[in-house]
Amino acid sequence: MPIRVDPEKCDGCGVCIRSCPMDALRMKNNKPYLRYDECWYCGACMEDCPRQALTLELPYQIS
Ligand code: SF4
Numbered sequence: 001m002p003i004r005v006d007p008e009k010c011d012g013c014g015v016c017i018r019s020c021p022m023d024a025l026r027m028k029n030n031k032p033y034l035r036y037d038e039c040w041y042c043g044a045c046m047e048d049c050p051r052q053a054l055t056l057e058l059p060y061q062i063s
């Protein structure tokens with residue numbers, strides 16, 4: 001899963017759901033999750049989260 005949610009920070013506002021250009025995020029138990037493997041690693045959800053609750057885990061190392 002490329003998206004990691006910090007449940008302590010996330011308040012379930014849903015901003016990230018609306019930010020995703022792929023419409024790949026959905027809410028479950030008031031927390032976002034990736035509905036299918038369509039993430040482009042664009043970072044929009046992470047950038048727009050007002051609580052810095054999302055972390056994007058890239059599939060490769062940046063050194
Ligand atoms: S990184 Fe981009 S494509 Fe992936 S879930 Fe977030 S907004 Fe959607």
Ligand code: SF4
Nearest residue numbers: 010011013014016049
């Ligand atoms: S934008 Fe951030 S705080 Fe809001 S639902 Fe998404 S992860 Fe949670």
